[in-house]
Amino acid sequence: MPEPAVWFDGRVRTGVTAEPTLSTFGLHYGYSVFEGLRSFDIGGSAAIFALQPHIDRLLASAATLDIPIRYDNDTLVAAHYDVLAANGLTEAYIRPIAFFGDGLAGLGTQHHEAHLAILAWPWANPAPGGGGVRLAIARRRRPSPDSYPPHAKAAGSYLIAKLAHNEAVARGFADAIMLDDRGHVAEATSMNVFLVRDGALFTPTTRACLPGITRRTVIDLARALDLPVRETDLTVTDVLGADEVFLTSTAAGVRPVLAVEDHVYGDGRPGALTTRLLRQYDEHVDAHSIPSAAYTGPAPRGTSGPAAVLTPGGRP
Known part of the structure; x- marks a missing residue:
């Protein structure tokens, strides 16, 4: 079974190469922020619902904990679709997580490197x-x-x-x-x-x-x-x-x-x-996940606009 792919610090990698070490600060102290999103299969394409509000909340959560996220909005939008495409998923759960990396000498976070990962795994609609x-x-x-x-x-x-x-x-x-x-x-x-x-x-x-x-x-x-x-x-x-x-x-x-x-x-x-x-x-x-065309740009802001769409195997 192939290793799942994750988006990690700016590019898609395999799960093995993206694993942090056991001295990861976020692991030991629970010092991380995350989101949970759903992608739905609409006519064979993946459509993420309310992507922009989730990105906005991720950034707000990170700011509250002083975890810097150095990627702009367009990069973050594209990253969610990249990880779906890399894993060949349409019906999926998506988990972006921002955390501080290696280093356990003291409780301060000022000198730790911040990381951002986005994972995705199959998630079929329940009854x-x-x-x-x-x-x-x-x-x-x-x-x-x-x-x-x-x-x-x-x-x-x-x-x-x-x-x-x-x-x-x-x-x-x-x-x-x-x-x-x-x-x-x-x-x-x-x-x-x-x-x-x-x-x-x-x-x-x-x-x-x-x-x-x-x-x-x-x-x-x-x-x-x-x-x-x-x-x-x-x-x-x-x-x-x-x-x-x-x-x-x-x-x-x-x-x-x-x-x-x-x-x-x-x-x-x-x-x-x-x-x-x-x-x-x-x-x-x-209604807000049905594509009128292939996804070509950033997700619309707010929950009332249509969800952005990715054709399986493609990239925005």
């Missing part, structure tokens, strides 16, 4: 909504935003979330809802949370959670349907008293929640409004 999931309420909480940067997609920020996920899975759940330092709902371990009550949507503020790109897309879609949307503080009582609950993320899209702990929503199947938004989101992704 719509994944069939729905059951969630636990995590005993671990998100730290105060005074303690860590919640709006930066930093690797170190995911340690507590991964511990919460492991505990939820060990209890027989698919994931967990995490609370913030004040006891309000923050998010799931790697997805944003939405509640449906009396035909309106409620979602936590972004005080202590990542402002998800799929979260924003769903909010915009709901408002386009004239559905009321409130970003507000929510409690576990609000979660258990909701008519419907669903999660959002780039990897999962819109994911219905069937139960939280031992509380089952409705008849134990995805609710009507969740199902409607799931379909609206899937249609939105399809």
Whole structure:
């Protein structure tokens, strides 16, 4: 089986030649930032959804951690398509990651070299909504935003979330809802949370959670349907008293929640409004990923323009 190709520090390389050493600063201290993007197969071509917003957030996260990224926007756009082409992928998950390299003498980062890698691997579309999931309420909480940067997609920020996920899975759940330092709902371990009550949507503020790109897309879609949307503080009582609950993320899209702990929503199947938004989101992704021509330039800014497109084996 051939080695997967990665884009690493400006060019496509094989996985072996791109591997950092075991003294990589980012590995030891979780000092890195990353993104997760989806590429969809549209008529045999790869189309990345919301590429520009993900690049913008990667750059913002890197700036928050003072990790320099020396590539311009056009180079970063092309790099995502290069790694897809090098691996012959259309349906894929794409993971850019910026980190500091070798050197463990002290905690300072001023003298470390910054690296940027982009990986991609096959990722087929799941069944719509994944069939729905059951969630636990995590005993671990998100730290105060005074303690860590919640709006930066930093690797170190995911340690507590991964511990919460492991505990939820060990209890027989698919994931967990995490609370913030004040006891309000923050998010799931790697997805944003939405509640449906009396035909309106409620979602936590972004005080202590990542402002998800799929979260924003769903909010915009709901408002386009004239559905009321409130970003507000929510409690576990609000979660258990909701008519419907669903999660959002780039990897999962819109994911219905069937139960939280031992509380089952409705008849134990995805609710009507969740199902409607799931379909609206899937249609939105399809509509904004259908190419009118081969990709020839940078991805459009914002989530409302068409996704850029690459023909398999080709290059933008």
